[in-house]
Amino acid sequence: MPTDTVREDIRTFLTSRRARLTPRQAGLPDFGGRRQVSGLRRSEVAQLAAISVEYYTRLERGNVGGVSQEILDSLAAALRLDDVERAHLNALVRAANARRRAGDRDGGAVHVRDSVQQVLDAMTGAAAFVRNAHLDVLATNQLARALYEEALDTAGEPPNLARFVFLDPRAHRFYRDWNGIAHDAVGSLRAEAARTPGDTDLADLIDELASRSAEFADRWDAHDVEYYRSGRQRFHHPAVGDLDLDYDALEIPADPGLTIVTYTLAPTAPHAPTFLRLHHHMPAPATGPDPAAR
Structure with missing residues (x-):
């Protein structure tokens, strides 16, 4: 920057x-x-x-x-x-x-270590994925692929959640609180832009979103910042219906810029039966590397 x-x-x-x-x-x-x-x-x-x-x-x-x-x-x-x-x-x-120094945080990191993928796969009761600070989805477990099937259905690699939120009309149905997730997405990118000056990939993403989405441009100009840390997200899944899931964003200390996002639900929660149905909607295990991890 x-x-x-x-x-x-x-x-x-x-x-x-x-x-x-x-x-x-x-x-x-x-x-x-x-x-x-x-x-x-x-x-x-x-x-x-x-x-x-x-x-x-x-x-x-x-x-x-x-x-x-x-x-x-x-x-x-x-x-x-x-x-x-x-x-x-x-x-x-x-x-x-200050000028950018070698070793500074890389918000656009794209490599996910095998052991991190193993952690995701071990979370059989949670939907979990790894994203970078550009909101690229880099790796998922099976339940996350089932939950985010529309967001991951993209010609671009890796899939990007900000593009899905602002450029894909399906996002308005998928996120029942679309305004909230839109605010969080812009706020996260705004905060990351300050943390990683000189990140041309992030600048390109912001320029693309601002040029293609007036909604993004207006929210970007508001200069609001957010950290997506924990809370409850309200979804409408095309196959199983409404889901209110608890989320936690867990930064990976060994991989600065990468975050594991998990979605869970207490067994007694109102949408627990729907969450169980999502398990039956999971895709078959991949025979090769996770496409989102490329």
């Missing part, structure tokens, strides 16, 4: 965060009258962060050389950033102040 682009991302991120806060939400007196800006003024953010207006203005323009962690923490508190947004701001500042 070129330095000018990082600075522009810092500017847009900070301005979008202060635009969403009102003086009342920030604990400042609101004397009424017409305000010329949406949300907080720069002077109000500076006041809350205990820095000068001139210094905050410099930071908002992306000139973050030499900024201390203490200042960033004060700024994050002033703007009411959550943990994910704080991490994103820190990543943007690091990207603005």
